[in-house]
Amino acid sequence: MGTIKKEVFLGRRDAYNSKLEYLAKMAQEEPWTFKSIAQEDPYRILRNYFQFTYDRLYEEKKIMFSDDQDFSCINTGLLTKYDRDIIAIFSRSQDDKLLPWRLVGFYHDGEKYFKERFSATPEMADYFTDVSEIIYDKKIQIDLNIEHIIDDNIGRFQQAGYGDKQLIHALMRAAIEQIKKKLSRNFKLAAPFYYHNTETGERKIQLLIPLYFPGAPVRLALVLDKVKYPQREPYYMAITVLPIEWAYMNARLIVKPDPEWTKIIEEIGAGGGEIEFA
Structure with missing residues (x-):
């Protein structure tokens, strides 16, 4: 089974944390780490949530691709403060020696960057039927x-x-x-x-x-x-x-x-x- 660690370059620690910080500010407020590690690891809960959500969507074949196949995206399952779906967008790597994709960033479903590349909002992850x-x-x-x-x-x-x-x-x-x-x-x-x-x-x-x-x-x-x-x-x-x-x-x-x-x-x-x- 594909996982985000095998498929996506998320960025160096500081760069990845900057993207997670942006996501945390965009999303509706909730705790995204534990108090005693807030300084050294401010987004531990959010990081685990995002990465395991990607893995589940990969498993469900719910990753969406742009028409030219140069971009992919997932529905993070999170909402903005104005109840817009938050989407993670990835771009295809141009170097065969690197992981196939890299994380571009997070956007809501009404933003131009998202709408220029995708014609619909991707589905959320499902974990149960009943x-x-x-x-x-x-x-x-x-x-x-x-x-x-x-x-x-x-x-x-x-x-x-x-x-x-x-x-x-x-x-x-x-x-x-x-x-x-x-x-x-x-x-x-x-x-x-x-x-x-x-x-x-x-x-x-x-x-x-x-x-x-x-x-x-x-x-x-x-x-x-x-x-x-x-x-x-x-x-x-x-x-x-x-x-x-x-x-x-x-x-x-x-x-x-x-x-x-x-x-x-x-x-x-x-x-x-x-x-x-x-």
Whole structure:
């Protein structure tokens, strides 16, 4: 499968960041990085969003080409403050030794530069066919195998500041009861996540819910997988936990998360190194 890193020269770091800065100012306001890395990496969330959106559009064959094939474009899925579609435009490389395309920049769908090269607005990325897949259903039970989750993810709990398994067990029990109450009043707190296993080809929507441990900022999110079997009621299987930064960036691919998520990420920051998608 083609990816933006294999297809497009995005520019040197400073030049690419300048384009992302322009995109962030053009788009409707939302957080595009984490506070603790704002100076050294001011567009981490936006960069991941844009690059993974390109990869999904490539997969869906929704990249649009100009009549002369010298330019291509994608719909970023973002809107301007005046609700215009924001388009990323690429120009074809003239050197066979370079990547096939280079990022020109970002334009809204009414700008002359875009309209001179393309006759229609490209389609947005799609991640689901049934809207019920992305909406938490409070009538469905959550099957929580706490011991399995803790044993398989003890490293992530330790990174979040929790090392004692008995304490984690108690905190998880309390957090689940609290999140059920929150979800019964605000189902949008369960953020949809597009899961794609590149080894098996499996694709599905999962839900991410923040874990509120008493007296501490939210550091982890629980991943819920909706399980359906013939002749029995569906249920949510809690399968793993993710660092809250990973969870937010995964969720942002599909929709802008609920404002409660914005509050959560404003309380924490990402650690050093590159955040990767799980």
